[in-house]
Amino acid sequence: MNEDSIKIERVRVKELCKFAETHRDDHTRGGVVPISRLRASAQTHNPAASEDDLALLAACRNGVCVGYLGLMAGWVRVKGERKSMYWFTTWYVHPNIRQTAVGALLMITAMSLDRDVIANGIAPQTLPIYRRLRFEAMGPLLFERFNAKYFDLLGLPWLAFRKLLSRRGLHYKSLDFVFRCMRTTSLFTVYMLLDRTMRELETDYEFHSCTELPEWVGRSQNENGFERSKRIVSWMLDRPWLTDNSDQATPAYFFSDFCDLYQQPIVRFRSTKDGGSGWIALRIARRNCETVLKVLDYEVPPNSDIRPIVAAALRWASRYRADIIEISHDARLCLEQRFLLRRLFRTQMRPYFCHLARKESALRGRLEEVHLNYCDGDTSFT
Amino acid sequence: MSAFENDAATLVQEAIVQLNTTLPEEGRISTEDGASLAGSNGALDSLGLIDLIVLIEDLAQRKNELAISLVGADDVAMLAHFSNIRSLTQYVEQLLAAARWKSSTDHE
Numbered sequence: 124m125n126e127d128s129i130k131i132e133r134v135r136v137k138e139l140c141k142f143a144e145t146h147r148d149d150h151t152r153g154g155v156v157p158i159s160r161l162r163a164s165a166q167t168h169n170p171a172a173s174e175d176d177l178a179l180l181a182a183c184r185n186g187v188c189v190g191y192l193g194l195m196a197g198w199v200r201v202k203g204e205r206k207s208m209y210w211f212t213t214w215y216v217h218p219n220i221r222q223t224a225v226g227a228l229l230m231i232t233a234m235s236l237d238r239d240v241i242a243n244g245i246a247p248q249t250l251p252i253y254r255r256l257r258f259e260a261m262g263p264l265l266f267e268r269f270n271a272k273y274f275d276l277l278g279l280p281w282l283a284f285r286k287l288l289s290r291r292g293l294h295y296k297s298l299d300f301v302f303r304c305m306r307t308t309s310l311f312t313v314y315m316l317l318d319r320t321m322r323e324l325e326t327d328y329e330f331h332s333c334t335e336l337p338e339w340v341g342r343s344q345n346e347n348g349f350e351r352s353k354r355i356v357s358w359m360l361d362r363p364w365l366t367d368n369s370d371q372a373t374p375a376y377f378f379s380d381f382c383d384l385y386q387q388p389i390v391r392f393r394s395t396k397d398g399g400s401g402w403i404a405l406r407i408a409r410r411n412c413e414t415v416l417k418v419l420d421y422e423v424p425p426n427s428d429i430r431p432i433v434a435a436a437l438r439w440a441s442r443y444r445a446d447i448i449e450i451s452h453d454a455r456l457c458l459e460q461r462f463l464l465r466r467l468f469r470t471q472m473r474p475y476f477c478h479l480a481r482k483e484s485a486l487r488g489r490l491e492e493v494h495l496n497y498c499d500g501d502t503s504f505t
Numbered sequence: 506m507s508a509f510e511n512d513a514a515t516l517v518q519e520a521i522v523q524l525n526t527t528l529p530e531e532g533r534i535s536t537e538d539g540a541s542l543a544g545s546n547g548a549l550d551s552l553g554l555i556d557l558i559v560l561i562e563d564l565a566q567r568k569n570e571l572a573i574s575l576v577g578a579d580d581v582a583m584l585a586h587f588s589n590i591r592s593l594t595q596y597v598e599q600l601l602a603a604a605r606w607k608s609s610t611d612h613e
Contacts, residue, residue, distance in 0.1 A: 128545050131584055184545065216551075224543035227551035228584050231558075234576045255555050256576070 129189065129225055131232050132181045136196075137174035139163045142181070146188045150375040154187035155217050159373035159380045162193075162212075165362035165504070170354040172196035177209070180232050182216070182225045190216035192229040194240070195501060198350035199493065201485045205350065208486075209233070210500040211242040214249065215377050230256065234478050239486055243475045243500045250474070258476035264495040265452035267468045271310055272446070274467065278305035303412060307444065313467070314441040320461055321441065324434035330392045336360070337391065337402055340422065348494035356404065356420050360387055364504040365408055378505070384409035387419075388439065392431045399424025403435050406503065407443050416445040419503045433457050433464075451497045475499075512569060513598035517590060520560035524553065538591040547588070554587060561597060571604040573597070 134142045143163035150156050158166075158179055166178045173196075182190035193213035198205045211233070216226045230252065233240055242253065243264070275282075281302040288294065340353040365382050366372055372381035386407040393400040403421040407414065418436050423429060433454050440448045448468075458464040475495065479487050486493065518536055525533040534540055534548045541547045543554050558575045565573045575586075575596070586596035 128588075220545075222550045223545055223547050224549045224551050224554040224587075227549075227554040228543060228587070230551075230555075231576045231587075232584065252552065252555060255552075255559055257559075 129182050129184045132183055133177055134179040136172050136176050136178045139166055139178045149188045152187045154189050156376045157181050157188040157191040159376040161380050162364050168362055169196055170358050171198050180229050189220050190225045192233055201347055203346050206485045208239040212501045213378055237480055239479050239484055241477045253476040258478050261475035261477050261490045262495045263472040263474045266471055266497050267450050267454055268471045269448040269467045275306055275309040277309045278302055281305050310444045320463055321437045324430050327396050328392050328431045330390055333389050333391050345494035347492045349499050359503050382408045382410050390435045399427055403432050405439055414443050414445045415447040416440045418450040419498050429454050429457050513594050513601055516561055516564050517594045517597055520557055520564055523560050524557050540590050542589055543587045573600040573604050
């Protein structure tokens with residue numbers, strides 16, 4: 124075989140950390156770093172993965188990684204029975220060799236595995252590929268998003284002015300400063316206006332932060348859906364893929380893992396009316412002067428509404444002046460009932476695409492029954 | 506060349522001709538056996554390779570009434586099948602033969 128030929132390596136969970144270490148400098152040799160140290164370590168502790176499961180497909184030329192497709196083992200429940208499957212997590216090829224169909228070769232290899240594979244968090248430019256390869260569509264997942272830039276009445280004029288200047292090749296740092304001040308003022312105003320709503324939502328509930336998940340996490344799992352047991356949720360919280368510690372980050376990795384701020388608070392709440400309790404896991408990350416709050420997992424008491432979840436999300440978003448808030452679509456009714464929230468949050472869609480490995484796959488003919496969750500796949504990690 | 510080989514070669518050639526109608530002139534693939542398809546010296550990018558795969562599968566279904574999947578087998582050597590037209594034709598020939606055998610046993 125030609126020395127320059129590209130080979131696809133199948134990296135198993137047990138080999139992942141060593142592989143990551145071996146290839147951590149590939150970007151200096153005309154290649155790409157295939158995985159960050161944090162991701163490699165996290166994947167090694169995935170409770171849904173055996174050590175022989177695959178974690179990465181790496182296209183290598185002369186021993187240098189030039190492209191990769193990340194896999195993450197997961198479980199899907201169908202009629203209560205648990206089945207193993209893979210999530211796609213990353214898919215990237217060095218720009219200089221994109222004309223060699225390496226991306227397609229990685230995808231073809233993934234499709235040839237003896238396990239169902241599912242992609243969510245899909246980059247728009249890759250949608251045609253999934254459709255052409257006849258991946259089956261699931262969902263889509265609906266979720267609610269607040270994005271401050273649509274309500275930044277003070278900052279928008281400055282942003283427009285800055286763009287106008289940049290088109291003429293002019294750039295002033297002082298304008299960036301003014302823009303950030305305007306954005307901060309707008310956000311402060313929005314959260315000030317929301318304060319009354321937050322207090323109303325918090326009525327009849329007590330909240331407190333904690334460091335551990337309650338014992339009964341996972342009690343309300345759907346019979347058909349992707350596993351969100353305590354083991355999985357704990358793993359997600361204990362092994363994040365992002366960090367605000369530069370010593371832990373892998374700066375050359377394309378899917379950057381460094382944040383200026385990274386927090387994963389767990390909030391427990393209790394109803395003062397009937398004593399019902401629940402919990403919520405949040406993720407706050409700040410990168411490039413933008414703070415994103417995501418509501419990861421949560422459970423509310425049986426026959427209870429989602430009001431405390433929205434309350435906790437808004438309170439923490441206010442604390443960190445989040446530019447973006449993302450929360451489950453379950454919150455839509457609660458948002459609709461409040462004038463300001465109805466206008467601030469918009470429903471978004473996230474497509475899922477699935478390739479079923481076999482005709483007798485447990486998911487075949489049942490894709491519409493699978494309950495989709497905002498935290499599916501690697502969403503909660505990225 | 507056996508009838509099966511002829512079928513596979515015809516399918517692959519016809520798929521390439523159809524694919525070439527969608528490609529710019531400078532990006533069109535030669536139909537010679539040794540022409541590279543995917544890999545280090547390949548003529549196709551990812552979308553091109555996927556389009557070619559889909560065309561071959563569709564043609565096999567329409568013309569030979571056989572359902573084949575070029576991406577189904579968990580075969581470590583699978584990627585070598587897409588390196589050039591000759592290897593792809595041989596691969597398609599194997600798939601067609603397997604599909605014919607399955608079809609004949611299903612009818613018994």
